[in-house]
Structures are given as structure tokens and as C-alpha cells.
């Protein structure tokens with residue numbers, strides 16, 4: 001399976017799923033509630049502009065986010081929701097000029113972020129030959145999700161996002177099973193049959209594993225499900241995460257130096273930005289090596 005993994009991807013198909021701050025009205029810096037303890041400048045409520053947001057919707061401390069310890073800001077990615085809400089849903093009318101639009105715009109931003117994130121995963125699933133059996137339903141779901149993102153603000157606010165997420169998740173889970181089972185078969189051919197360790201069996205149980213601070217350097221994670229796992233400050237140096245489902249895993253300060261993430265499933269730029277890697281960390285071609293990695 002691993003040899004069939006695409007080396008390159010139609011990167012242009014993901015351009016609209018990346019943040020384009022030049023075409024956004026600073027929405028993440030206003031619409032979201034955040035806490036200083038999560039690496040943001042202050043505690044603030046949703047809908048309240050950050051103290052560093054300028055009138056031109058630019059961040060006044062953008063160049064020094066890392067040195068100021070603002071990890072929450074420097075890791076965040078909206079999957080392209082910011083520019084879509086600003087330019088499509090609200091046709092380029094910003095919340096400063098049209099104050100009445102602020103509340104609905106911020107609400108729609110929350111909804112679009114979820115839809116855009118789903119588009120990111122569906123786009124990836126459609127590149128995977130291992131999931132070829134379900135490419136038809138995946139493509140239909142991608143098209144449906146794309147259509148939802150262009151609904152009017154009023155319709156978006158009435159949308160049952162949770163229900164749509166659940167439908168998408170069914171397909172993403174199936175994709176994960178197909179990819180991981182191939183990865184495990186390949187791994188067995190490579191290293192022969194072996195009995196899983198206790199930790200590997202625990203991880204195999206599925207999502208939400210508590211692996212905070214765990215030393216995973218000798219754990220076989222190929223083809224494992226790390227869906228929603230807490231990997232905060234985990235030691236993943238030199239690990240092989242090919243064919244490993246990483247959707248929703250918390251990589252804050254996880255040490256991925258020298259790790260092979262090149263064929264990890266459902267990895268995002270936010271996860272990479274939050275982790276600690278280096279020049280030896282292998283990445284999928286559609287993700288960028290964070291500037292702060294040594």
C-alpha cells in the first residue's frame with residue numbers, strides 16, 4: 001500500500017483550503033474565543049477583536065508571534081474559511097463598515113471553518129488509491145460540502161453542521177480502515193509477524209488515546225489510529241507514522257524530529273505548526289515545513 005501512495009498531489013486543488021489573510025477581515029482574531037493560557041495575547045470572548053488587530057485587519061505583532069510566545073496565534077489555520085466568509089458569504093463587506101454584519105459574519109465563520117476542514121480531509125481521501133472503492137461517495141460528499149460553503153449566511157446559520165460532519169465522518173472512517181489495513185499488511189511483510197505491546201494494543205483500541213508525554217519511539221504506530229489522541233509533548237522522534245490516522249490528534253509540543261509523516265493520514269498544517277520537528281522530519285508534499293523547526 002505504501003508504495004502506491006501518491007508522491008505528489010494536485011496542490012492547486014487545496015489552494016482554497018489554505019488561509020489567505022490578505023483577503024480576510026481578520027476573522028480568526030475577532031470571531032473566536034481564546035485564552036492566554038493557550039498561547040493567545042489575552043483571554044477574550046468570541047466577537048471581541050484582539051488587542052493587536054489593526055484597523056486594516058492585519059496583526060500588529062505578526063512578525064514576532066513566536067518570540068512573544070503566542071503559539072496559539074502562530075499555529076492556527078482556518079482552512080481558507082476566513083477569505084471565503086469575507087469575499088463570498090459577505091461579498092467583501094467587512095464588519096467595521098457594516099457593524100450589523102459582525103455577529104452573523106462571526107457565526108458563519110465558525111460554520112465555514114468546520115466545512116472547510118471537512119473539504120481538506122475529503123480532498124485527501126480522494127487521492128488515496130487504497131480508498132478507491134469509495135471514491136464515488138467521497139466525490140459526491142465533497143461536491144455536496146462545496147455547495148454548502150456557498151450558501152447564503154442565513155442558510156448557513158440554519159445548517160445542521162453536526163449532522164453533516166457525521167455523514168462525512170462515516171466515509172473518513174471507512175477511508176481510514178482501508179488505508180490502515182493496507183499499511184499494517186505492508187508492515188508485516190517488512191518486519192514479520194509480531195505480538196503487539198500493551199501500549200500498541202491500547203492505541204489500537206481507537207480514538208482519544210491519552211498519550212501525553214509518552215515515549216513512543218519504540219512503539220509500532222504504522223497503520224494505527226491516533227484519531228483524537230492526546231499527543232501533547234509525546235516523544236515521537238524517528239517514528240514511522242506512515243498509514244497512521246492522525247485526524248484531530250493534538251500534536252502540541254510533540255517531538256517529531258526525524259519522524260516519517262510523509263504518508264500520515266489526515267494531517268493538517270495546524271498540527272505540524274504545533275509540533276516540534278526538524279529538517280529530517282518527512283512531510284507530505286502538500287504541507288509546509290514550519291519556519292520555526294530547526
Ligand code: SF4
Nearest residue numbers: 029050052053059073
Ligand atoms: S496577536 Fe495577532 S494573530 Fe494573534 S489574535 Fe491578535 S491580531 Fe490575531
